Amino acid sequence: AKGSVVTTPINSEDEAYDAPVSIGTPAQPFNLDFDTGSSDLWVFSSLTPSNERNGQNIYTASRSSTAKQLSGESWKISYGDGSSSSGLVYSDVVTIGGLTAAGQAVEAASRVSQSFTSESATDGLVGLAFSSINTVSPDQQTTFFDTVKPSLASPVFTADLKHQAPGTYNFGFIDKSAFTGSITYTPVDNSQGFWGFTSTGFQVGNNDFQQESITGIADTGTTLLLLPDDVVNAYYSSVNNAQNDQSAGGFTVPCDTSLPDFSFGVGNNGAMITIPGSLMNLGPSGSGNSCFGGLQSSGTIGTNIFGDVALKAAFVVFDSGSQGQPQLGWASK
Numbered sequence: 290a291k292g293s294v295v296t297t298p299i300n301s302e303d304e305a306y307d308a309p310v311s312i313g314t315p316a317q318p319f320n321l322d323f324d325t326g327s328s329d330l331w332v333f334s335s336l337t338p339s340n341e342r343n344g345q346n347i348y349t350a351s352r353s354s355t356a357k358q359l360s361g362e363s364w365k366i367s368y369g370d371g372s373s374s375s376g377l378v379y380s381d382v383v384t385i386g387g388l389t390a391a392g393q394a395v396e397a398a399s400r401v402s403q404s405f406t407s408e409s410a411t412d413g414l415v416g417l418a419f420s421s422i423n424t425v426s427p428d429q430q431t432t433f434f435d436t437v438k439p440s441l442a443s444p445v446f447t448a449d450l451k452h453q454a455p456g457t458y459n460f461g462f463i464d465k466s467a468f469t470g471s472i473t474y475t476p477v478d479n480s481q482g483f484w485g486f487t488s489t490g491f492q493v494g495n496n497d498f499q500q501e502s503i504t505g506i507a508d509t510g511t512t513l514l515l516l517p518d519d520v521v522n523a524y525y526s527s528v529n530n531a532q533n534d535q536s537a538g539g540f541t542v543p544c545d546t547s548l549p550d551f552s553f554g555v556g557n558n559g560a561m562i563t564i565p566g567s568l569m570n571l572g573p574s575g576s577g578n579s580c581f582g583g584l585q586s587s588g589t590i591g592t593n594i595f596g597d598v599a600l601k602a603a604f605v606v607f608d609s610g611s612q613g614q615p616q617l618g619w620a621s622k
């Protein structure tokens with residue numbers, strides 16, 4: 290089997306990307322944030338207090354003839370920005386891009402934190418990291434990808450995110466028309482449940498390539514590219530009037546400045562993914578006439594995060610390992 294679904298930026302800053310998902314019988318429609326950095330599929334629901342909702346679509350299990358509550362099961366999750374949600378668990382039919390997962394764990398929110406309430410475009414998340422970090426307790430559940438994997442022509446999914454334009458998540462196949470050149474694969478360390486890999490280094494504009502092992506995760510649910518301070522300083526030291534503005538929350542640049550490209554190395558054959566300078570500006574920072582940089586410090590997070598700013602420049606293959614070893618494939622487009 291194969292699936293293909295269009296994913297769309299939720300705002301003019303490409304802050305996050307939503308895709309349509311159907312749950313239940315008859316189908317209840319949702320717009321969910323596909324997140325390769327977490328492993329819970331959760332939705333706003335009839336259990337979510339009305340004062341925590343803000344126009345989101347809600348899942349009502351009692352209206353689905355295929356919903357079954359997983360009794361005694363619950364979930365509770367928190368995200369990198371401190372937001373969180375929790376609730377109860379059902380199994381139900383979930384359809385994404387023509388691909389149907391029967392008996393998928395659907396986590397119904399009985400509470401959500403303020404940032405989810407105010408994100409009215411997002412009805413919940415589809416976690417696409419490894420099932421080893423699914424939060425359902427006492428019986429951990431599988432991600433949508435793991436649930437449908439046995440039926441897939443190939444045990445892969447791909448992410449093709451775009452700047453201010455619809456992109457695509459494909460399941461079970463690689464669309465050769467979606468990228469240029471060849472795909473460079475690199476091994477994945479999934480010991481922490483993430484799509485972890487090590488980049489071989491970086492390059493600012495047309496300067497020399499800086500060899501530096503940069504270990505991080507491919508995370509479609511994070512907006513920014515979060516890298517070590519030495520990389521971030523090397524980039525912004527090449528931008529006139531760039532400044533690390535704590536009131537803006539990080540590095541800002543003058544909005545009318547053309548920014549250098551930023552490239553990062555993947556694989557052991559010298560391949561690089563190049564983020565055009567235009568994509569390194571995320572728009573007004575909210576303070577002064579400065580704009581917020583797409584590259585920021587990973588600081589004290591404990592890992593580097595290749596979020597949407599980086600992923601937007603690539604066609605990315607999340608390969609759970611037809612040869613047993615999971616790997617990430619990177620291609621330009």
Ligand SMILES: Cc1ccc(-c2noc([C@H]3C[C@@H](O)CN3)n2)cc1F
Nearest residue numbers: 324326368369372404405408510511
């Ligand atoms: C309101 C809101 C807040 C956070 C997130 C969110 N989704 O994925 C992630 C990153 C960080 C890491 O936790 C896993 N991937 N963050 C989505 C939201 F709609």
